[in-house]
Amino acid sequence: RRSGQYTMNHDHSKKTTDGASFDRSGSQDSLDELSMDDYWKELENIHETRGNNHEERVALVVKEPDEGELEEEWLKEAGLSNLFGESSGDSLESVVFLSTLTRTQKAAVEKRVETVTQTMRKKNKQHQIPDVRDIFRLQNDSKGKVCDGSEPSTARTSENKNETQDGTKGPKFSLGTDEQKSLLEDMPVLDTDINLEIPFAEQAANLKDKSVGKMCKGGGGDTLLPNFRLPKDKTGTTKIGDLAPQDMKKVYSLALIELTALYDILGTEFKQQKAVKIKTKDSGLFGVPLTVLLEQDQKKVPGTKIPLIFQKLIAQIEEATLETEGLLRIPGVATRVKSLCQELEAKFYEGTFNWENVKQHDAASLLKLFIRELPQPLLTVEYLKAFQDVQNLPTKKQQLQALNLLVLLLPEANRDTLKVLLEFLQRVIDHRDKNKMTLKNVAMVMAPNLFTFHGFGSKTIEQSEFVMAAGTANVMRFMIQYQKLLWTIPKFIVNQVRKQNTEHQKKEKKDKAMKKLLKKMAYDREKHEKQEKTPNDADVPQGVIRVQAPHLSKVSMAIQLTEELKAGDIVARFLSQKSGNVQTLKKEEVFLYEIGGNIGERCLDDDTYMKDLYQLNPNAEWVVKSKQS
Numbered sequence: 001r002r003s004g005q006y007t008m009n010h011d012h013s014k015k016t017t018d019g020a021s022f023d024r025s026g027s028q029d030s031l032d033e034l035s036m037d038d039y040w041k042e043l044e045n046i047h048e049t050r051g052n053n054h055e056e057r058v059a060l061v062v063k064e065p066d067e068g069e070l071e072e073e074w075l076k077e078a079g080l081s082n083l084f085g086e087s088s089g090d091s092l093e094s095v096v097f098l099s100t101l102t103r104t105q106k107a108a109v110e111k112r113v114e115t116v117t118q119t120m121r122k123k124n125k126q127h128q129i130p131d132v133r134d135i136f137r138l139q140n141d142s143k144g145k146v147c148d149g150s151e152p153s154t155a156r157t158s159e160n161k162n163e164t165q166d167g168t169k170g171p172k173f174s175l176g177t178d179e180q181k182s183l184l185e186d187m188p189v190l191d192t193d194i195n196l197e198i199p200f201a202e203q204a205a206n207l208k209d210k211s212v213g214k215m216c217k218g219g220g221g222d223t224l225l226p227n228f229r230l231p232k233d234k235t236g237t238t239k240i241g242d243l244a245p246q247d248m249k250k251v252y253s254l255a256l257i258e259l260t261a262l263y264d265i266l267g268t269e270f271k272q273q274k275a276v277k278i279k280t281k282d283s284g285l286f287g288v289p290l291t292v293l294l295e296q297d298q299k300k301v302p303g304t305k306i307p308l309i310f311q312k313l314i315a316q317i318e319e320a321t322l323e324t325e326g327l328l329r330i331p332g333v334a335t336r337v338k339s340l341c342q343e344l345e346a347k348f349y350e351g352t353f354n355w356e357n358v359k360q361h362d363a364a365s366l367l368k369l370f371i372r373e374l375p376q377p378l379l380t381v382e383y384l385k386a387f388q389d390v391q392n393l394p395t396k397k398q399q400l401q402a403l404n405l406l407v408l409l410l411p412e413a414n415r416d417t418l419k420v421l422l423e424f425l426q427r428v429i430d431h432r433d434k435n436k437m438t439l440k441n442v443a444m445v446m447a448p449n450l451f452t453f454h455g456f457g458s459k460t461i462e463q464s465e466f467v468m469a470a471g472t473a474n475v476m477r478f479m480i481q482y483q484k485l486l487w488t489i490p491k492f493i494v495n496q497v498r499k500q501n502t503e504h505q506k507k508e509k510k511d512k513a514m515k516k517l518l519k520k521m522a523y524d525r526e527k528h529e530k531q532e533k534t535p536n537d538a539d540v541p542q543g544v545i546r547v548q549a550p551h552l553s554k555v556s557m558a559i560q561l562t563e564e565l566k567a568g569d570i571v572a573r574f575l576s577q578k579s580g581n582v583q584t585l586k587k588e589e590v591f592l593y594e595i596g597g598n599i600g601e602r603c604l605d606d607d608t609y610m611k612d613l614y615q616l617n618p619n620a621e622w623v624v625k626s627k628q629s
Contacts, residue, residue: 038329038444039469045331046448049338049369068119070271071112074260077272079253083113096507100499101257104201108261191397192226196233196490200401201261208265225439225481226396230488235616236567236608238489240408240415243497244600250497251489255408258493259386262402268392275381284345285309287373290413300349305416309348312355313367314424320360322427323434329445332362340366368449371421378414378421378450379406388451390478391471400482403475407486408493422483429480443476450476498598498617505598545614547592549574549624552585561611567592568606574624589626596621603627 075081080094101109195203230237243251263270281288283296293307301308317327331337340362347353358366377384383406390406393399407415425442432438437445451472479486548556552574559570570592575585594602597619604613614620 036444036469036473038441039448039473042329042445042448043452043469045334045365046372046452049334049365068116071115071119073274074112074256074272075109075116077253078109078256079249080109080113083109096503097253097500099503100496102199102202102261104199104205104261104265105254105257108201108257108264111264112260192228193231194228194397194400194485196230196488197492197495199258199261199492200398200405200490201258201265203401204262204265204398225477228397228400228482228485230485232607233491234609234612235491236602236605236613238491238494238602239605240487240489242603242605243489243494244602247497247501247600247602250500251408251493254493254496255405259402259405259409262398262405266393266398268389270386270389272382273385275376278375280375285348286341286345286370287375289375290378290417291411294413296349305413306420307370307417309344310367310370310417310420312348313363313370314420316355316358316363317360317367318424318427320363322431324360325434325436327360327428327435327437328364328368328425328442329437330361332359332365337362337365337369341369368446371449378418380410380414383409384451387475388468388472390475399475399478400485403478403482404486404488404490408489418479419483419487422480425480426483439477439480440473443473443480447472447476494599494602501598501600545610545622547574547622547624551625552590553577559610561614563609563611565610566606567604567608567610570610570622571606571624585626590624591627593623593625594620595623 072081075083079097082094098106098109260270280292282292285293290307293309294304297304297308336359340358344353344366371378379387387403387406390399390402393402407418410418425446428435428437429439429442447469451468543561544558545561546556546558547570557570557573559565559573571587571590575587575590591606592604592608594604594613594617597617599617599620
């Protein structure tokens with residue numbers, strides 16, 4: 001048994017393994033047999049800790065869904081549950097949503113709607129229900145056709161889509177159209193450029209058409225990680241946290257559909273898992289759901305988004321110095337970690353816990369224990385398997401695109417905690433010359449803590465353990481290496497949100513007209529605006545925007561748009577004023593916001609070119625404010 005070997009040769013193997021793997025590796029070395037040792041040792045430590053924990057954890061049961069259930073659940077998650085069942089009459093909302101989808105996204109939705117309706121028919125007719133795989137087989141026959149748009153249903157939907165696009169006045173948002181295909185072909189793209197303007201599934205379909213039969217399976221983990229970069233976007237890069245909640249809901253639905261479309265095109269099955277509810281602790285530190293922890297922490301520190309114990313453990317590890325050799329790899333003393341764990345449970349919130357005696361390796365073990373003991377995995381039951389399956393996608397770029405969409409699908413608490421963890425891991429790697437913890441080593445040690453989850457029937461894990469080990473370590477490397485890219489909302493999704501908002505506004509206008517309230521509303525609005533507007537507000541000349549900064553200045557500022565004017569320049573103009581409030585604000589906390597028009601609210605990065613953005617959203621209002629307000 002592997003474990004015996006490690007306990008016997010522990011010290012010896014540690015030295016030789018580390019020495020050898022470190023000498024041979026840059027920070028992005030390949031995953032070889034030798035470096036896998038760190039993974040198995042970590043797994044060994046985890047099993048040991050579990051062994052010492054006599055209160056046996058309740059394993060989380062993952063339910064195998066019935067036929068059609070998965071698809072039904074998927075349509076609900078995508079916000080399209082009114083396409084089927086009793087509420088199917090009320091699908092106007094969905095029609096607007098569907099009109100903004102690309103060809104590949106529509107194909108993904110059609111595929112699932114068809115499965116659900118077939119299942120419903122069968123249940124009603126009491127027929128023999130065929131295997132789900134047969135249904136998929138039938139639909140896979142048309143998969144190739146969907147890519148080139150020759151499938152009748154796809155051709156039909158894209159005609160309708162063009163009608164709505166051409167009928168639209170104002171800015172055009174490029175989606176999966178033919179115009180986009182030519183865009184794809186004309187673009188001189190570097191292999192390492194991540195294109196966020198064209199939907200990922202459309203890029204994959206185009207690649208597939210071009211290189212039929214050339215696509216190699218399995219992204220392979222044993223090459224250096226490419227230096228992926230985001231080409232600059234003149235209308236500004238949108239990060240997670242920059243959009244208002246109502247637009248983030250739309251982002252979630254679109255990311256789910258896009259990820260599914262991408263997996264469909266690449267022939268990988270995308271399955272969300274479903275957890276059966278289990279009784280969890282409703283107070284304490286370890287083994288408590290993230291949401292419960294945050295609720296209890298927000299009573300102590302209002303507005304906190306990361307569990308306090310998690311923040312404190314990271315701070316404790318960093319306080320000692322990140323140069324300690326073998327940091328995160330060398331485990332703390334199991335018995336000591338266990339008693340610290342109990343002591344923290346009793347004293348952490350009272351503020352009587354003595355941190356001075358906590359050794360660094362023990363704190364690191366506690367941090368990993370915290371992640372493992374969460375009643376549901378940090379990457380969630382729904383998507384843990386999808387995160388693992390990223391390793392099966394054909395190219396590294398597609399793996400990165402899938403991870404980007406998966407991060408968008410995580411609940412806010414999980415995503416925020418994961419971000420803090422990945423940033424911390426990067427800081428550990430930044431000290432690799434001293435601590436000997438390269439990207440590869442850190443990924444090896446952390447992968448078992450995030451991916452081998454106590455609830456996922458361990459038998460299946462045992463059988464494919466070796467394959468999974470290398471794969472999850474690779475996914476872990478990707479998440480650490482490309483974390484900045486992963487927290488970006490792709491432009492094509494933001495554009496689809498803008499298009500949805502525009503379509504909704506049109507629909508609302510029609511509804512109002514029908515109710516004959518327009519006259520009264522126009523009259524009221526005029527009266528209201530007259531009271532609101534100061535004389536200099538009334539007529540803003542062409543090419544000029546009016547920027548408000550209610551927290552900084554009593555007067556708004558009229559700003560002439562030029563080709564080179566950026567959001568950061570406008571913020572700087574307000575901050576250069578000598579009024580009272582300005583002095584108390586830090587420059588890095590103040591941003592220009594785009595509000596209304598075809599977006600709810602969006603925080604702009606300082607490098608956003610204002611003229612380009614104004615053309616994209618001419619009806620927006622512009623407000624300078626701090627992120628807190």
